[in-house]
Amino acid sequence: xxxxxxxxxxxxxxxxxxxxxxxxxxxxxxxxxxxxxxxxxxxxxxxxxxxxxxxxxxxxxxxxxxxxxxxxxxxxxxxxxxxxxxxxxxxxxxxxxxxxxxxxxxxxxxxxxxxxxxxxxxxxxxxxxxxxxxxxxxxxxxxxxxxxxxxxxxxxxxxxxxxxxxxxxxxxxxxxxxxxxxxxxxxxxxxxxxxxxxxxxxxxxxxxxxxxxxxxxxxxxxxxxxxxxxxxxxxxxxxxxxxxxxxxxxxxxxxxxxxxxxxxxxxxxxxxxxxxxxxxxxxxxxxxxxxxxxxxxxxxxxxxxxxxxxxxxxxxxxxxxxxxxxxxxxxxxxxxxxxxxxxx
Numbered sequence: 357x358x359x360x361x362x363x364x365x366x367x368x369x370x371x372x373x374x375x376x377x378x379x380x381x382x383x384x385x386x387x388x389x390x391x392x393x394x395x396x397x398x399x400x401x402x403x404x405x406x407x408x409x410x411x412x413x414x415x416x417x418x419x420x421x422x423x424x425x426x427x428x429x430x431x432x433x434x435x436x437x438x439x440x441x442x443x444x445x446x447x448x449x450x451x452x453x454x455x456x457x458x459x460x461x462x463x464x465x466x467x468x469x470x471x472x473x474x475x476x477x478x479x480x481x482x483x484x485x486x487x488x489x490x491x492x493x494x495x496x497x498x499x500x501x502x503x504x505x506x507x508x509x510x511x512x513x514x515x516x517x518x519x520x521x522x523x524x525x526x527x528x529x530x531x532x533x534x535x536x537x538x539x540x541x542x543x544x545x546x547x548x549x550x551x552x553x554x555x556x557x558x559x560x561x562x563x564x565x566x567x568x569x570x571x572x573x574x575x576x577x578x579x580x581x582x583x584x585x586x587x588x589x590x591x592x593x594x595x596x597x598x599x600x601x602x603x604x605x606x607x608x609x610x611x612x613x614x615x616x617x618x619x620x621x622x623x624x625x626x627x628x629x630x631x632x633x634x635x636x637x638x639x640x641x642x643x644x645x646x647x648x649x650x651x652x653x654x655x656x657x658x659x660x661x662x663x664x665x666x667x668x669x670x671x672x673x674x675x676x677x678x679x680x681x682x683x684x685x686x687x688x689x690x691x692x693x694x695x696x697x698x699x700x
Contacts, residue, residue, distance in 0.1 A: 373521070375404055380482055386544060468520075485523060
């Protein structure tokens with residue numbers, strides 16, 4: 357299948373775009389987002405859908421960043437598309453986070469906050485379309501696997517996340533470049549894509565590129581695997597919802613009678629209930645910390661729990677969440693103002 361066939365199949369499968377809904381295209385000016393904007397205009401521009409574009413100038417590359425912004429504005433004027441532009445000093449924002457965020461993390465967080473605000477400004481039913489590809493998905497899986505992750509990390513990038521849609525997620529980078537060439541789609545090159553100090557660039561140039569040389573359809577095969585993992589997660593979520601719902605605590609004996617996979621899914625769900633509405637996933641190492649707490653093994657440098665001495669023991673998790681064992685209950689609590697060196 358070519359790019360248009362792959363995109364249509366994924367859009368239909370996940371019911372990404374509603375007739376009459378608004379579409380906000382995340383438009384950086386690079387090959388991926390330029391191809392996406394062209395595709396959306398071609399297939400949805402003459403329907404009842406209204407297409408907009410959003411561009412964030414990250415102020416990372418001086419004049420080059422300003423040049424990209426100018427290019428984006430010119431392309432949108434050419435297609436008569438209303439574009440929203442915002443400038444954010446990402447290096448300064450990352451620095452002010454106390455090095456808790458990398459440049460990549462700060463840029464991502466600011467972009468999605470920008471898209472949310474623009475969608476609210478447009479109003480109505482707005483789908484935010486990003487140009488993530490199967491190649492991006494492969495890089496994400498390898499990145500997560502290298503750091504250590506659970507099922508959610510192996511699930512890669514989701515085709516749909518609330519109002520975020522990714523029509524090109526089953527298309528490879530090669531598909532994108534071929535599509536741009538066939539349709540004379542102009543785009544700008546981001547010179548930082550060659551900078552291997554950025555983790556994703558390192559993975560792209562040293563790992564996924566080598567895998568593609570060795571194996572056929574690497575991106576497609578990884579994408580299919582992530583679909584299987586997402587289906588498994590959906591099933592576990594269904595089981596967990598019946599067990600936990602919106603609760604932030606559970607009886608330990610009841611938890612321990614469940615299958616190990618369900619136990620870990622329940623722990624993750626309890627944590628997510630505690631930090632909601634923030635979209636924050638628990639890393640697998642943190643799930644193991646909670647398991648250690650329950651099983652009376654050592655937690656960091658603490659002495660072994662005495663027999664029957666579970667009550668009162670606790671550990672701290674990211675997002676200022678404390679997990680406590682009280683009698684026979686595992687309790688998750690958000691402690692917003694609590695700052696502790698034990699926060700992992």
